Amino acid sequence: xxxxxxxxxxxxxxxxxxxxxxxxxxxxxxxxxxxxxxxxxxxxxxxxxxxxxxxxxxxxxxxxxxxxxxxxxxxxxxxxxxxxxxxxxxxxxxxxxxxxxxxxxxxxxxxxxxxxxxxxxxxxxxxxxxxxxxxxxxxxxxxxxxxxxxxxxxxxxxxxxxxxxxxxxxxxxxxxxxxxxxxxxxxxxxxxxxxxxxxxxxxxxxxxxxxxxxxxxxxxxxxxxxxxxxxxxxxxxxxxxxxxxxxxxxxxxxxxxxxxxxxxxxxxxxxxxxxxxxxxxxxxxxxxxxxxxxxxxxxxxxxx
Numbered sequence: 001x002x003x004x005x006x007x008x009x010x011x012x013x014x015x016x017x018x019x020x021x022x023x024x025x026x027x028x029x030x031x032x033x034x035x036x037x038x039x040x041x042x043x044x045x046x047x048x049x050x051x052x053x054x055x056x057x058x059x060x061x062x063x064x065x066x067x068x069x070x071x072x073x074x075x076x077x078x079x080x081x082x083x084x085x086x087x088x089x090x091x092x093x094x095x096x097x098x099x100x101x102x103x104x105x106x107x108x109x110x111x112x113x114x115x116x117x118x119x120x121x122x123x124x125x126x127x128x129x130x131x132x133x134x135x136x137x138x139x140x141x142x143x144x145x146x147x148x149x150x151x152x153x154x155x156x157x158x159x160x161x162x163x164x165x166x167x168x169x170x171x172x173x174x175x176x177x178x179x180x181x182x183x184x185x186x187x188x189x190x191x192x193x194x195x196x197x198x199x200x201x202x203x204x205x206x207x208x209x210x211x212x213x214x215x216x217x218x219x220x221x222x223x224x225x226x227x228x229x230x231x232x233x234x235x236x237x238x239x240x241x242x243x244x245x246x247x248x249x250x251x252x253x254x255x256x257x258x259x260x261x262x263x264x265x266x267x268x269x270x271x272x273x274x275x276x277x278x279x280x281x282x283x284x285x286x287x288x289x290x291x292x293x294x295x296x297x298x299x300x301x302x303x304x
C-alpha cells in the first residue's frame with residue numbers, strides 16, 4: 001500500500017506542475033499574438049503556430065486537471081477515463097499539426113536564407129493557406145489511422161492516466177514513426193539554418209537576426225529537447241523513464257514546460273524587436289527634425 005501511495009502522489013505532483021505550465025503557455029501565447037500586431041506575410045505561419053499553442057495550452061489544462069481528479073479518486077470516477085482519452089487524442093491532433101507546421105516553417109526559413117532571390121520570386125506561389133490546410137489535414141488524419149487502419153476499440157485499462165497506455169501497438173508504432181521523421185527533419189533543417197546564420201553573422205558582422213529566423217531557432221530547439229530526445233530515449237530502450245502509467249503524463253508535462261519556456265523566449269524576442277523598431281523610428285524623426293531646424297528661414301525648400 002505504501003508503494004502505491006507514493007506512485008499516486010508522484011503522478012499528482014507532476015501533473016500539478018503541468019497544469020501551471022499549461023496555463024502559462026496559454027496566457028503567454030495570447031500575449032505573443034497581441035504583441036505581434038499586424039500580420040506580415042512572413043509571419044503568418046508563426047501567427048497560426050502561436051494560435052495552436054493557445055489551443056494546446058487550454059486543452060492540456062483541462063486534460064491534466066481531469067487526470068488529477070481521476071488520480072485522487074479513480075475508483076468512483078472510472079467513466080472519466082473515456083473523457084481523458086478523447087481529450088488527450090485531440091491534443092495529439094493539435095501536436096501533430098503543430099509539429100508539421102514547425103517543420104514547414106523550418107523549410108521555409110532555410111530556403112529563404114540559402115536562396116533569397118528564388119525565395120523572393122517564387123515563395124508567393126505556395127499559399128500560406130495551402131500550408132495550413134495541409135498541416136491541419138495531417139493532424140486530423142490520426143482518426144482514420146487509429147480507427148480504420150489500426151482497428152482501435154476503446155478499452156482503457158483501470159489505472160491508465162494517459163493516452164499512451166490506452167492506444168494499441170499499431171497506432172503507437174505509427175505515432176512514434178511519424179514523430180521521429182518530422183522531428184528529425186526539423187532538426188536537420190534547423191542545423192542548416194543555424195550554420196547559414198552563423199556564417200552570415202561572422203561574414204557581415206551583423207548581430208541582428210531576422211525575427212522569423214530567430215523564432216524558428218527557438219521553436220526548433222524546444223522541439224529537440226522536449227520531443228525528439230524523449231522519443232529517441234524510448235526507442236533506445238529507456239521507456240521506463242517515461243512510463244506514463246506509473247509516473248503520470250510525464251510526456252505531456254515535459255512538453256508544456258518546453259512550450260512555456262518557449263513562449264517566454266518568444267515574447268521577450270518580439271518585445272525587444274518592437275522596442276528596437278520604436279526607438280529607431282524615434283531616432284529617425286529626431287534626425288529629420290534636427291535637419292529641418294538647421295535650414296535657413298526663407299529657404300526654397302521651406303517655401304516649397
